[in-house]
């Protein structure tokens with residue numbers, strides 16, 4: 001089933017919100033602090049993407065989604081940062097990433113028509129790339145940043161290669177991923193009803209058969225997952241945006 005893109009005229013009047021997801025624990029980073037509070041360049045990790053999203057002209061408001069048990073710690077950490085006036089209070093996230101997305105969506109005011117979901121764990125995202133993916137979503141109804149796969153990818157099961165998808169068709173998905181709010185709500189609702197989990201929002205929207213535009217992003221917008229990624233990010237201070 002293919003869904004039609006939402007009417008650009010109606011959605012053109014609606015505000016664009018960013019959900020900044022920082023509610024994960026960061027098990028693989030093995031740090032004493034929750035991942036989004038781990039320092040990078042002397043600031044909590046979440047502060048970097050927060051500043052970039054706030055600096056993006058197309059983004060009207062930014063909602064940080066944080067671990068429920070650490071809400072106070074996050075509020076204090078963010079309170080000392082420069083506030084562009086777009087920042088909303090922290091919203092407690094859920095057990096899994098898509099629960100955190102759902103919690104963020106519930107907190108959005110009614111005049112928000114577009115939502116850019118971004119991982120706080122991607123501190124090096126650039127303003128220009130956020131702008132481009134928002135613009136693409138406004139045209140197509142949904143858009144994600146992604147980079148072409150450099151390596152040949154294998155589908156592997158039980159330690160054995162199952163197949164090799166053509167490399168030219170393989171891209172690594174990043175965030176922001178931008179959707180019409182109603183589309184993402186439908187996708188989350190359907191996934192919950194069917195007990196499906198996705199490792200990103202796009203996967204859940206794909207299941208509705210909706211078109212999702214792919215916008216080529218920057219390899220520097222990688223996700224901090226393991227300890228060595230922090231050193232890599234330190235080496236990649238953003239000089240331009």
Ligand code: CTP
Nearest residue numbers: 022023024025026027028095096097100120121
């Ligand atoms: N995230 C979230 N809520 C969750 C799980 C993840 O908001 N329940 C967010 C994380 O804070 C992160 C992003 O989703 O910014 C991507 O997830 P991932 O890199 O897996 O982060 P963690 O889940 O924190 O790390 P790990 O899987 O190693 O525990």
Ligand code: MG
Nearest residue numbers: 024025026097
């Ligand atoms: Mg995780």
